[in-house]
Amino acid sequence: MSNSLALNIFVASPGDLSTERAIVSACIDEHNARQNPDGVRFAMVGWETVRGTARRPQEAINELIAESHFLIALFKEHWGSNPGSPWGFTSGTEEELFTGLLALGQPEHPMRDIWVAFISTTSPAAQIENLQTQMKSNHSLMYEAVSDSRDLKTKLTDRLAGWASATQEKVARHIDLLPSSGKDLLRAASLGRDGAKLVQLGHPEAGGQKLKESAALGGPPEQLAYAKYLERRGELNAAQEIIQSSINYFTTGPGLLNSPSAADAFSADARILRRRGKAEDAIGRLQQALTLVTGEDSASIVVSCRILDDLGLAFQDVKDFDAARDSFERSLERRRVREDVVDVCQSLVNLARVEGRMGNVDSASKHAEEALAGLREVPPTTLHANAEVLYAQLRLRRGQAILAIENTERAIAINRQIGNRHGEAIALLLSAQCHRSAGNLACAKQSAQECLELNISMGDEYGQRRANWLLNQLESSA
Known part of the structure; x- marks a missing residue:
């Protein structure tokens, strides 16, 4: 018996490929039977393993994909039925393929590779022909033209062997491929990831531009990510406008x-x-x-x-x-x-x-x-800065103002790096309080003044009042 858990392979296909799905299952069983106790084994999953649900059935299927390590998509003659997707997918198999592609580009998801097979037939659906042509032109994804059942078994056996021998480390990949709706969902997701990473790396303006482009191309997840960026920048009106458009998608749109x-x-x-x-x-x-x-x-x-x-x-x-x-x-x-x-x-x-x-x-x-x-x-994020601020507050209450200053300095630096001006203003105010308690009045005034100027630039009246109050206290102490 194997010492490790089997890796999940999700098999996506329209309803006319029951024979081919059986071949996939048999190939996986044969591969597993050939493995020694420490060999890599696979488990086939698909729509057959989904229980009844009150939600849109495809959503439950998509959750299986999110937990899978590989995806096999099979196309032959029929494109499949419309899944009622809010994203504009015109078949369940198409939605499954693009759900897998989205997971492939996300480091936190286990999806490692996707293999597409086009089974030879005299009259494939136009959508299938368009997909194959696009993949051939862009060289975007590994696919095989399969002549018959024997050819499918041979090529799939080789693919399983390749997956079993490859490194087990996940490498996120962005695939350039358009769904039949023409909505560039994969590019939207890629821009969103790049934007968030640029913000974390200390380039908030460049990151914000990518998040904006992602929101324009994508749906509610991309819009909410951009709104959160705007919120942290103190641009509350702009953030609320983006959020409302996302809410409208669910209240009056197809969501x-x-x-x-x-x-x-x-x-x-x-x-x-x-x-x-x-x-x-x-x-x-x-x-x-x-x-x-x-x-x-x-x-x-x-x-x-x-x-x-x-x-x-x-x-x-x-x-x-x-x-x-x-x-x-x-x-x-x-x-x-x-x-x-x-x-x-x-x-x-x-x-x-x-x-x-x-x-x-x-x-x-x-x-x-x-x-x-x-x-x-x-790596440092807004949460790191918040934790440093919190610990500084607790140290200040314990009478450890000098130690607390170290935490505020780290919080200010992190917030500046990721462009979180609201968080930076909070950390600056706390820094002023800590310096005041430690007797460093000049440093306290400088931090309080920077806090005031930042809140003015954001239009944060509450933050301005707090900073002005502290500045007045410092002036009266001088």
Whole structure:
């Protein structure tokens, strides 16, 4: 028996290829039978393994693809039936192929390779001919022209052997291929990934431009990513306009209202309400958003935890700390099961923040230290900056102002690198408070002045009031 789990191969095909699907299954069984105990084995998955669901059936199938390591797409004569896709796919097999291609370009997904076979027939559908022509012209993806069942078995056997002998490390790849709708979804996803990475690498303007292009080409996920970028830049009106267009997609367009994507859009709107000081409105919006995402699949869990985070923050704003802690603990519990380091650290930061507000400084410090320890293993993000700010606040409360200054300096540097001006303003204000407590009045004035200027540039009146108040206090102390 093998010492490792089998790698999943999702098999996508229209309904006229039952014979070919049986050949694929037999080839996988034969490959597995030839392996020694430590050999690489495969498991075939497809629409046959999907249970009944109240959602659009194709969504449940797509979740299988998200958990698969390889994808085989077979085309012969028929293109397949329309899956009712909100993205404009005209057949279930096409949606499965492009779902796999999207996963292939995402480092966090296990998808490692995709193989397409065009089975010889006298009258293939026009969409099949167009797809094959596009792949041949662009050299975008490995595919085979297969003459008959014997040829399919020979070529697939070779493909399985190649996958088994190749390195097991995932290498994300962007494929240049257009679906039948003409919407360049793959390019939109690629631009979004590049934009986010540029922001993280300290080029927020260039990254923001790519995120903008991605939003123009793509759908709600790309639009919400760009809106989050605008929100962090302090451009709340522009962010809300983008978010509203995403919400419209689900309320008056083809999008599915009861879905993680729709819940994400409404929770993004609630974040803007919070930023505008309308916490009670945000709470109601977030509680409703939670009702849209009830599944236990990976996407649903990720989105529901994110909403619970935002809900906890909104409860904090209205000083309902018990409700806030309950939301954060529910999120942490689900995230620990998934063993996602970054998301677990997000929950720990949230819990540390609310424990600190409740006066439980020791408990808050414990959560913050665990979060910072976990974040050392991953590249810096907004979460790193937030954790540094939080720990600085706790150190300041313990009378450790000089140590807290080190945390604020790291938070300022990270926020500047990723272009998070709102986070930078918060860190600058805290830096001024720490310097004041340590007796460094000149440094405190400089940080407070920079904070004021940044809030003025963002139009953040609340931030301006806080910075002005601190500057006045520093002037009176001089």
